[in-house]
Amino acid sequence: MSNTAQGLRVCPTRVDGSPVLFAHKVDLSRCQERQRQRYHKCFACAWNNSYVSQHGEPALTAADDAAPAPEKEETTAKVG
Numbered sequence: 001m002s003n004t005a006q007g008l009r010v011c012p013t014r015v016d017g018s019p020v021l022f023a024h025k026v027d028l029s030r031c032q033e034r035q036r037q038r039y040h041k042c043f044a045c046a047w048n049n050s051y052v053s054q055h056g057e058p059a060l061t062a063a064d065d066a067a068p069a070p071e072k073e074e075t076t077a078k079v080g
């Protein structure tokens with residue numbers, strides 16, 4: 001699993017291509033934020049910046065679009 005037709009990344013995408021029990025889609029900014037925060041799944045992910053710099057981006061597969069869509073972020077502030 002890797003990059004979807006919508007430009008989202010399947011998180012995580014294992015470097016060996018093995019399936020993951022729980023995966024979802026993230027956009028580029030969320031992926032970068034998680035890497036900066038040392039998200040525990042990034043070290044073995046094909047979207048890890050270090051891995052991409054050496055091997056390129058992972059290829060799109062048919063299974064990529066099956067992963068759940070990203071969570072909606074709450075954009076409105078709650079008032080009192």
Ligand code: SF4
Binds near residue numbers: 046
């Ligand atoms: S690098 Fe990290 S945040 Fe980005 S897709 Fe992989 S596991 Fe998810």
